[in-house]
Amino acid sequence: MNGTFNNPPDIAPQVAEQAVSWLVEMQGGALSPRRQQAWEHWLDAHSEHQRAWDHIQRVNQRLRGLHSPLAHAALNAPKSSTRRQALKLLLLVGAGSAVTYGLRQQLPITPLLADYSSPVGQRRTVKLHDGSQIQLNTASAVDVTFDAQQRLIRLLEGEMQLTVADDPRPLHVVTAHGLLQPQGARFNVRQLRDHTQLAVFAGQVKLSPVAHSGGALVVEARQQVSFTAKAWNATHALDAGSGAWVDGMLVAAHMRLGDFLAELGRYRRGQLNCDPKVANLLISGTYPIDDTERVLDVLPLSLPVRVRRFTRYWVTVESNV
Template sequence: MNISTQVAEQAVHWLMEMQQGALNPRQQAAWQHWLNAHSEHQRAWDHIQRVNSRLRGMPSPLAHAALNAPTTTSRRQALKLLLILGAGSAAAWSLRQQHILPPLTADYRSPVGQRRKVQLADGSQLQLNTGSAVDVHFDGRQRLIRLLEGEIMLSGIAGTAPLHVLTGQGLLSSQAARLNVRQFRDHTQLAVLDGHVDVMPNTYS
């Protein structure tokens, strides 16, 4: 599904407006005008409705961040991630979170006793420590790394979209930071070596 970042932002805006209470007549007219303005708007709206309905059944950190983020900005960001990723991708990642899909199927992995260096599509450098696995979702609109197990060192390159790292305990966001992230069974360890990282923890953990 091809949904631009701008349209995703607009769809998330209207969803959050409606979740805060019934729209007044002026807002209702504005939403209807936006919805009818372009077929992409209709696709985005239909899609985010499906994503939103699936959230409560998904145990993934991204779903919980979208539902329970402590700030409106954080929740908006998580919802936009889910909308651009797509409900199917998000559901697949939630299966990974439950270990139904093993890290053996990860996009990049390093066996025990070995390390691996990977240059990502945007030029960022990713180093996997021994026994580590990640999924990577880069598509020009989104830069998202899911740490399935182990430890990574990430040297991010500034881009048009924030660089996100999803762990079992929450979502890390930066533009061009250098950071080390280690996934334990019940917590995540983060070391920021250079730059700034925003942390959106799961509120249920």
């Protein structure tokens, strides 16, 4: 691994216990209004509480893709105490405890222990040893391995934009669905559950899906493509908003409101819902992803919708008719 292994800041054991207790309680059913208010008070009381809550939510989501006794216990234990202990262990392991580096190679929770990561609603720029630059979008994580023969970047989750520096060693970028081999390139790559999206701004990138038996696809500058583990779709010209997140913007060009809110929801904590009655309304414009509340406030000015805030973490956009 990269010699500059970068863990997230430590989370105190008592705070981890509190976060896990809240999650286990929520998994048991909807909170009463009194308990909902108590949770929000706890969450807002300290930045470490917010950091722990963000992290335990990410742990819980990733457990569903793991096949290990620890993950099984966290998800399926019949007693809440067993589940709480498993979740607490995963939270602390992913939060930068002293044993993290050794466990990194033993437990299948690599995204939690990434070399570089960004929390929900934040972006991060990382300068690598070879001069290349990674820009991480919200809730993203990468591992970086450089040696004498090659440079390797694994996109573990989320989205990044990479500007490749000149270096005699080949650079490989790996996602869950394929291998990317850039040449003098600047490109954006986003990993979703069932496919990866690639947009090339400069240079070219050779794409090889992991389970594709044929040749590779060379994606040229000003092109983008989506691919699965077995195949790729037809390439096409860059969308107007490709990579706009680097500048803090979300660009919509006749986008469905449901799709727009799903994108906007990536940049905020909690749940952002869209009433099916208004999901097919079309929206266009350029919107700041660093101020999602402002974006929600202006929606009713251009669309026949209203924004209902049950709490700051549970928001629904619905028809105003």
